[in-house]
Amino acid sequence: MLDTDLMTYLAKLSKLEIDEADKERLVSEMSAIVDLMDTMNEVTFDECENLKGEGVNLLNLREDISRESFDREKILKNASHKKDGFFVVPKIME
């Protein structure tokens, strides 16, 4: 059951800041979506015991050989904070 506590937890896992005022609305919207997802409960795993449920196969991966990569300056152009060829972030450890 979705509630504001679970929403706070999901927001934390998702690294999304959510205003307190928006939490109730999100709970209501997400509950309607989760109800839709719950239609899957009608399917039982035994019904599909011969199915693997593994998702995509990656059959065509390239050989693990090092190749020339992007130019560092070119990549850094899109970063908002950078210095001496590095990304700059707020201080993490005091």
Added chain:
Amino acid sequence: MELCDKSILMLRQMLDQKEISSVELTTYYLDRIKEFDHQIESYITVCEEEALKRAALADQRIAKGESKSLTGIPISIKDNLCLEGVRTTCGSKMLENFIPPYHATAAQKLLAEDAVILGKVSMDEFAMGGSTQTSYYKKTKNPYDMTRVPGGSSGGSAASVAAKLAAASLGSDTGGSIRQPASFCGVTGMKPTYGAVSRYGLVAFASSFDQIGPLAHSAKDCASILNTIAGHDIHDGTSAKHKIDFEAKLGNPIKGLKLALPKEFFGDGIDSQVKEAVLKAAAEYEKMGAELIEVSMPSLKYAIAAYYLIASAEASSNLARYDGIKFGYCTPHAKTYEERITRTRKEGFGEEVKRRILLGTYALSSGYYDAYYKKALYIQDKIKAEYRSIFESCDAMITPTAPTPAYKIGEIEGDPVKMYLADICTVTVNIAGLPAISTTCGYDNDGMPIGMSVVGKAFDDAAVIQVADAFETNFKTQNPRL
């Protein structure tokens, strides 16, 4: 026939016979964009200078007799395909200032033939939507009725082709995002087999479903574009080594083909005019000598839930990269590292994107994984098995592309569940990784286009194109009045 009504194949002939130059053709389309796009709002970025430069290069190539199928043809591309040096927004504030340092493989392949990229067209934010009304930039209108949505997420692509503001367009399709807008805007749009076209440089949404494909005036034009952009690419681990000739079956007889009509796709939720138009089209195939076979896909009722679960789970992971550090929007209101990330994501993402990230996180979190994500993967396998069984006895399948024609702007976009349910006719194709094309098969009482989808076996894209083309050859389309 006006210049803008001509197919890629006709324009190819005109260019090669020097009846028109690519610079003239490109200028013609750029003028149309200036004249009409303020109403349609399909383009986020018009690359006028670069397009004219490319057109001049195309003309040199044509003069040397070295033209390829798309040389000098003006094309728009969805704004989630990277183009080096050109802003690529993905319809989001998050990428407002993002200038890619490389070309997407599909775009690179267009440019390698000196196709002319006119600009980047609008889309639902991060391709999450079916109306193009969640775009942070242009909320594109339907050229057949400006009060209606063009569909989505490739709504800018579909509208730019329908309004003749490009000869064709590239879009992407994760749950119907090429086919549904093609249906709403009366153009032809194809999602090829999963793995046919490299997604390198396509902004990732749900990687196990995402495919790039064309929107154009006909199935033949789609085939021509796909032959250019498809092929194995070491930069995309899911791109297939299987070589497909998309034009291989064009013109082959329909007589003797077995076409499946899945009864669940013609049920209560489908608008009666849509049902009637698609069944009328199926009857045309019967007249051509095809055999219609009623089939069943019992798992269709779980398809929306499984699709949205898997797609959102993958999106929540894919969109973790937007942290305000490496590229994209960065909040100016943060003192700590944690604030930088969480506030950037709060301010940079729109509401629908946030909902999907939260849903995906919920589905993948401890305690819910088996109930949701794993169950969705099992349903995916069931749907694949049902398709396999249908294609054991049938060559292709015919369905409506969308339950209704284009609806009014503001009618259902505010209700996520209604929006999700509207994808019922398209998502199973992505779930099973199959090729499918949408082509116009009729118009409703308001003159809005109705789309029919042809679905085929994996890597039998040529059959899907063959079947759609056979219908188009005898069907007269109606142009929107701008």
